[in-house]
Amino acid sequence: MPVLPVSRGPLSAALLAALSGPAPGLDDAEALRDVAVPSPADPFADEDLQLALYCAYELHYRGLDGVDAAWEWSPALLALRGRMEAVFEAGLRALVPDVGPAPSAEDVDLAIREIAAEDAPGLSQYLQRSATIDQYREVLVQRSAYQLKEADPHSWAMPRLYGAPKAALVEIQADEYGGGRPERMHARLFADTMEALGLDSDYGAYLDRIPARALSTVNLMSFFGLHRRWRGAIIGHLALFESTSSIPNGRYAAGLRRLGRDDEAAVAFFDEHVEADAVHENLATVDMAGGLIRQDPSLAGDVLFGARCLAELEGAWTGEVLAAFEAGRSSLLHPLERTPVAA
Numbered sequence: 001m002p003v004l005p006v007s008r009g010p011l012s013a014a015l016l017a018a019l020s021g022p023a024p025g026l027d028d029a030e031a032l033r034d035v036a037v038p039s040p041a042d043p044f045a046d047e048d049l050q051l052a053l054y055c056a057y058e059l060h061y062r063g064l065d066g067v068d069a070a071w072e073w074s075p076a077l078l079a080l081r082g083r084m085e086a087v088f089e090a091g092l093r094a095l096v097p098d099v100g101p102a103p104s105a106e107d108v109d110l111a112i113r114e115i116a117a118e119d120a121p122g123l124s125q126y127l128q129r130s131a132t133i134d135q136y137r138e139v140l141v142q143r144s145a146y147q148l149k150e151a152d153p154h155s156w157a158m159p160r161l162y163g164a165p166k167a168a169l170v171e172i173q174a175d176e177y178g179g180g181r182p183e184r185m186h187a188r189l190f191a192d193t194m195e196a197l198g199l200d201s202d203y204g205a206y207l208d209r210i211p212a213r214a215l216s217t218v219n220l221m222s223f224f225g226l227h228r229r230w231r232g233a234i235i236g237h238l239a240l241f242e243s244t245s246s247i248p249n250g251r252y253a254a255g256l257r258r259l260g261r262d263d264e265a266a267v268a269f270f271d272e273h274v275e276a277d278a279v280h281e282n283l284a285t286v287d288m289a290g291g292l293i294r295q296d297p298s299l300a301g302d303v304l305f306g307a308r309c310l311a312e313l314e315g316a317w318t319g320e321v322l323a324a325f326e327a328g329r330s331s332l333l334h335p336l337e338r339t340p341v342a343a
């Protein structure tokens with residue numbers, strides 16, 4: 001369970017201070033009413049907002065160390081989270097004002113592949129060709145905000161679906177969760193990679209170093225996953241995620257091998273995704289997204305919206321990381337100590 005992070009502004013300070021105490025009663029929906037939620041020009045770069053939202057969502061995953069579990073369904077917390085989500089959603093609508101014509105069930109795989117084709121290979125190519133082992137470690141730290149709970153946000157969609165798209169989602173998720181083998185769970189493989197590169201794989205260990213843009217990519221999944229009205233968007237998100245994974249993961253693995261890291265623990269996570277996601281792509285775009293739109297054509301626009309939002313937030317994150325690397329700076333809020341690893 002992550003320990004409470006250090007606050008990054010008045011909003012996260014007020015939330016974290018409240019979470020250190022007992023949850024207010026179910027009849028007290030007003031306890032956090034006076035906590036102000038900012039409306040920054042770019043909410044996805046706002047450290048205070050993204051950290052506060054990440055912590056509010058974390059209550060639905062494994063929780064935060066020392067935080068009263070009753071906070072998860074506190075009406076006061078949910079009211080504050082709702083105000084943060086309104087800013088988050090307005091930011092998404094500003095980024096993706098129009099998804100264009102809604103695809104049919106038969107065409108949605110092509111529409112997703114078109115978005116995937118626009119995916120800038122920048123970060124994965126950089127890692128393949130020129131990153132240092134310390135830059136790899138930073139990317140792992142950034143990614144750990146999601147990868148150590150890999151697949152969990154999309155699992156929120158399961159009880160909201162039925163029939164064909166549900167069967168496809170469950171088939172994908174079964175692989176993500178190791179197909180019954182805990183040591184093959186993708187989150188475990190990622191933890192193995194972290195450890196192989198001399199990092200702490202404890203859940204939440206690096207939260208204080210992870211910048212807003214990385215947190216925003218996780219908050220996006222939690223936002224879509226936790227709201228049934230966004231079930232089309234979380235499915236579109238996963239469909240694009242699976243379609244933009246196989247090739248970049250191949251580059252990540254190639255970069256580690258270039259750095260002399262061919263050991264199973266270091267590369268298994270990436271190798272696994274090269275293979276698994278080549279299969280998941282079809283399942284996710286044709287059977288899952290197509291199946292959902294076949295059942296309910298009115299969700300087609302949301303499916304594309306979810307995919308486009310992923311492309312936007314992911315692109316902004318990779319752009320920020322690359323800019324830091326190319327300028328010779330750390331991409332983290334606080335740089336890691338250089339620990340000697342065999343490389």
Ligand SMILES: [Fe+2]
Binds near residue numbers: 150176186273
């Ligand atoms: Fe995976």
Ligand SMILES: [Fe+2]
Binds near residue numbers: 172176242277
């Ligand atoms: Fe996958």
